[in-house]
Amino acid sequence: MTYSSAAIKAFSALGDPTRREIFERLALGPTAVGELAANLPITRPAVSQHLRVLKEAQLVTETSKGTRHLYRLDPRGIGAMREWLDGHWARALTAFKDFADAEFEAENKSQKENEK
Amino acid sequence: MTYSSAAIKAFSALGDPTRREIFERLALGPTAVGELAANLPITRPAVSQHLRVLKEAQLVTETSKGTRHLYRLDPRGIGAMREWLDGHWARALTAFKDFADAEFEAENKSQKENEK
């Protein structure tokens, strides 16, 4: 469970719609802070604050190129979320399938009862 | 992109720590509302509200068994999130790898410069 704490922060970070928007913009390629703010309905400091949260969640990384700070996706946060989801995925699927089958059987049974 | 809207709701829903806690409890098996509330530091109505959000995000389903309402994991929400993440996973990995390689090359180069 070394990834769980990273996954927790990542989910909290991507819970905000604006951060998801920023995240998807960065998925198109590395972008500077000002360029992100120019295409968003919020000011540059707000973008900076969101980027800090995303950075702490290991969802993005930052590299300074002169005065421009470039941000790009960080695979670590995404990977942690994927592992967390995969941990529940198989279980949820089989459990749901069993449940659905049981429901179907129950319906069949009551149907037969009615036909008697 | 039929799954994106479902994924958006799912991320917003799991952005809350309490809802993640409830979600993980349900991963251990179907549970009633009162039983969940008994093991959480919040009241039952609060649990009900969280369950409603999780339900709207297709992360859980509800079945009434008499007066007891059983909640269990719904694979649809989890699946939507997995697809959303996978859409960025490969790109982020390769982009990050290319970036890391370029950084390594640059370091090698400056190292050689110094050795001259």
Add this chain to the structure above:
DNA sequence: CTGATGAGTAAGTCATGGCTAACGGTTAGT
């Protein structure tokens, strides 16, 4: 060295949403 550009920080405002208390609705048991 100065001015300009790009970005992070601090303080303060304000709205979103999580929580509780009180109430209303069903279902099972007697």
Add this chain to the structure above:
DNA sequence: ACTAACCGTTAGCCATGACTTACTCATCAG
């Protein structure tokens, strides 16, 4: 029918956090 158990909903309070304005820092051009 009456009571108890289980749950959902509403109204309202309050804390978290998202946003802006103003300031400060670092870097590049002249």
